[in-house]
Amino acid sequence: MTPHKSSTPPPAKRVVLFVADGLRASSLYGKHIKLRAPYLSYVVDYMGVWGISHTQVPTESRPGHIALLAGFNEDPSAITRGWKSNPVEFDSVINQSANAWCWGSPDIVDLFNKDNLPHIHLHSYDATMQDFSGKHNATAKLDTWVFEQVKTFVNTQNRSSCTDFCNNGNILFLHLLGLDTAGHSLKPESIGYIENIKVVDTGVKDIVHLIENYFNDNMTAYVFTADHGMTDWGSHGDGSKHETEVPFIAWGAGFSHGSFAVNIEQINIAALLSALIGVNIPINSLGIIPLDLIDSTDYNKADIIYANTLQLYEQYKKKHTTIQASTMKLTFRPYSKFLDFTLEQNLELLETLIKEGDYKESINKAYEIIALCKEGINYYLSYYQNVLLFFVTFGFVGWISYLFICIIKFKMLVDNTNRILQFNKINKKALKITSFIIYGLLTFVCILVFAQSLPVKYYVYCVFCFTWLAVGKNLKILFAFFSVFGRYNWHRYLYSAAGYVVGIELLVRTFFVRDYISLLLLYYFWKCYNDKHIYKDFYIWLIDLITVIGLAACPVILQLQTEFSYRSAFLSLLLWIDSNSSIIKLLLSVSDKRVFVVQFGFLYLAFINAICVNLTITYGYGLLLVNQIISWILLVVSPVLPLLMSTKLNNRLWSAIVTLMVPYTLMAVGYEHLFMHFFVRLIFNWSLKEAARKHKKSSSIDAILVEQTDDRSTRTCFYMLVFLMFSYFGVGNTASVSSFDPMWTRCFVTVFSPYTMAILILIKLMIPFLIVLCGFRSIVTSINGHLYNSFLTLLLFCDFMVIRFLYFVKNEGSWLEIGISLSRYIAVNVTTILLIILYQIANALTTINGTALNVTLINLINYIKVKLN
Structure with a gap:
């Protein structure tokens, strides 16, 4: 240009x-x-x-x-x-x-x-x-x-x-x-x-x-x-x-x-x-x-704005030429406002006005042309928006359909599947029509993309649409499922599916209005109230639930939340001391009790260290070296302690929770200390309740096919997603950059270190997720659930959310609207991948035996020594 x-x-x-x-x-x-x-x-x-x-x-x-x-x-x-x-x-x-x-x-x-x-x-x-x-x-x-x-x-x-x-x-x-x-x-x-x-x-x-x-x-x-x-x-x-x-x-x-x-x-x-x-x-x-x-003079101003007009015209011309060259002639749609009176003619008129000395009119004309140029630039920047939206939506619907088929296939016994496919009458005509529509749409997508010279990323979106090939190969299973679905309590499962749809929509709306997540918690309470006989201390658990909902309902931006609160820290410390005595009484093993004492000692030290750091910073002394060393030692050493515990499920769950609370305490502000204390108790009781619930089985082979697609593992996955979102939004975070404060890292670093700070902030954000996943791991283990199926279900829920957020993404309006809409879409996209990684960490915290690991390491060292000698 x-x-x-x-x-x-x-x-x-x-x-x-x-x-x-x-x-x-x-x-x-x-x-x-x-x-x-x-x-x-x-x-x-x-x-x-x-x-x-x-x-x-x-x-x-x-x-x-x-x-x-x-x-x-x-x-x-x-x-x-x-x-x-x-x-x-x-x-x-x-x-x-x-x-x-x-x-x-x-x-x-x-x-x-x-x-x-x-x-x-x-x-x-x-x-x-x-x-x-x-x-x-x-x-x-x-x-x-x-x-x-x-x-x-x-x-x-x-x-x-x-x-x-x-x-x-x-x-x-x-x-x-x-x-x-x-x-x-x-x-x-x-x-x-x-x-x-x-x-x-x-x-x-x-x-x-x-x-x-x-x-x-x-x-x-x-x-x-x-x-x-x-x-x-x-x-x-x-x-x-x-x-x-x-x-x-x-x-x-x-x-x-x-x-x-x-x-x-x-x-x-x-x-x-x-x-x-x-x-x-x-x-x-x-x-x-x-x-x-x-x-300056009017002439100088007219010449200045004329140069500005030409500079923007260069950008418009470049965008127009690029899009026109990469699009088929039959489908190319130029910017409509320049069809009757071309931009070049407008520029000639502007130049004539300047030469004739009509500077004020030329300035007004220049601003008019500039506005049209900017509109034209924006038009060509979003030229392929609808095409991309179609590709992504078509691909995601195919992917969701395939996930649903995978869940059905996994939950069905092989013998039952063969029997259903053999004896149920599948509408072959409908099967052929559906296959024809799928392959016809794929052919249309290929023609639409490969007939034009589009950037490489568009071909990637096109490839995503080929998830429908996997759907086409498994249509018989899908038709068989709906055939059985129509014969056994279909209204019950339809109501259940509608409930999940409403739940997913509330989760989506939570990104806009945080209070919606509290509605899901209230629904959870109502469901648990019907099973209150499962709880040993139902009303204590009820107080925990009401407390976390109340704290989450507090305004996001409060002085209490954005600065370190000594009252919150001291009150939370007293609550943890009370919990410490209660938990240790339940432990049977002496070695487990010793590990717990050390862990709680680390937690108390984290509270004291965080209070000292905030006092020294408040009074202008900065971060003292001794406090910084203590913080890093606690961060590195505390994750090792759960590995020294026995593999008894409840013991390891509490051990993992206390370990994760140590670094969180060092980075917490405001009422986060209190919120997390009641939240971890809520998660622990959730895992106990799900483990105590009796699993009901159906004697009907066909009913098994339908019923197991909506069994308690699906419900557990949904509640896990609810708790994950609640752990994030409940402590005051919003779907924005400014809710993340660099001063969270005050106990570790004060000199500008962007990567270290980013990692520490990420650790703080992930700790509540890890606590939820530790509880989820405990449930899966206690009910002998299938992890593969659980993550397929979670992926299904997340992908429904992705499609909703896809249509919230904006490329017009303020950058606040554009940036936040895009960040929400990306965040939900990566949620499942992130949870798979975090689950492996939660699995290590709750199941790996430290003694066995120590023996393995010793054997490995001895083996290396022998080889070296």
Whole structure:
């Protein structure tokens, strides 16, 4: 694509961009701005334009800076690449500038020179400087480092022989990470965060005076903004106003003073920076230059917006040509709004208006063409949406049908299957018609894909549709099942199936409104009430159930939940002490009692250590080395202890639960301590109840075929899925990035270490799942259930949820809606695979005999020694 820029002299020779990472608008503006940021307050009142920059989701540092400097929001597929790099190559103002100097965090500044261009100069500190410990001034050091580096650089530039630094079209980019780090560790309303704002304000003032004194030409433009904001509880990634509304202050060359607040989309800033210094607009930019902010003549403004129009036209033309080349002529549908009056004709009209001096009309016409270009670009970006939706839906329906057949085949005895296939009259005509429809649709899919030059991923989706071949080969079993189904209590099983459908829909709705999961728990209580004779302490169990439902019904965002609660921790500790004495009394083996004493000792130590860590961080001492060592020892050693227990089912289940609670306690906040205590008791009683339930059998061979497809293993799988979702949403998590707090890892690391933090956060999220799976493993063992069939049933439930979420995925609207809809779809997709992996861990915690393992290791070592000798 051909880059474009204005042909008129630019209003500024250079631009200085300050990005205060994590600074939300509400923390800067308002009555406190004069106290927190006196210099920026003076700029707002007397020198420049100011207002709100509106960011898009995900409100993270990488996509925020790409929007600022490249002018586009990341594709949702970028979610799979974390925060390290953008999944596609992109152009930026940094690339297009004459020279660029960037200072700041290595994760950000390194994004903008992947090609090692000589005119881009990057300077970053070591990542270990990012300290989340809460030590005094630890976060402000990140910003003072940047300011000092800039001062040193400018002061070393020789005025008499100034070459690159004195060129027109330069950009100086200062990435200030201190506020983001302070927000995570201290929260945005803390004294430390406010002090960091003052540090940034002073630094900006010093840099402006330094630049003005050096050049002394009044040709420098200054822009102060942020990549994203932050919630009250110190996280970001979502779409709340605190996260998406950030300050925008611009002054210097090219700007006039404005008394009213402006609103600007973040992606428009890249195009604005390009226009200020007269460089090419980034070719990937979707931004629109805000002419109202630029202090220039109407002619210059018309020429600037004309360049913006041509740049977007290049993108539209590229998308149009690419789609047209890969699509059959008969099926190609061009963007309809350019059919009667072509885009080229619109551009010619725009150029004529500028030549005739009708600048205001030309500007209005340019904005009209830009809107059409952006609509056309979005049209071609989603051109194959319906085709892909058909492929995926068709494939998933085939896969679900095949899973259902596999469950039927597994549950039927071979003799019974043969007998049914032999003696039941199958409608052969219906069988042939169904086979013809299946193979006809597959042929249509093949023609639709292979007759066009589509990207490789479309052929992958096409292959997924071939799950219907497996369905076609097993149609006889499916027809036989429905033949028997129609003769034995069909209404009972139809009601049961409808109940599961409603249950799955409630699970899906839980991702939108958390309270729906409580309805499923209430239904579980109603079912258990009918079997209350199974429970030894039914009313104690009832209190546990009501308590966890009550805690889960609390609002997600509470001060109690987002910060460490000493009252919750102490109360939970007392409850665990009470549970300890009760559990040990039930143990028969002396060795098991000794192991339990050690395990509970580890749990008590985890509580005490977590309390100490939060006290030291609160009072500015940071994470002490002794607390950090204790945390890592507990995390590594505690999983080994269950292997030393006997393989008695209930003993191992409790041992596994206590082991998993040790690391969870070190990372818990708010009421999570209390919730998990009552939740693990609920899971333990669930496993006891299912083990005590009598298994009913049917004497009818045909009835076995139907009845076993809806036996208690199906019910157990569904309840397991309910408990899994409840364990996630019950502690306040939402289907969003901002519900995950980096300060969960405060007992282990405080210096920025993204992979370590991500692993620890993942461990915390997986622990409730492991507790549920340990209970499920106990049930499967006690009832002699079939694990293979259970996971087939679980996969069936999850795939029904996947199809529902597939139709919730959006590619229009805000990035909050797009990002969350996609993340939900992906999360449910990987659930089953993740559960299979976690089940193996749960299996090891509940069944592996440590003594036997120790003997095996000793034998292996002796064998190696013999071989070496």
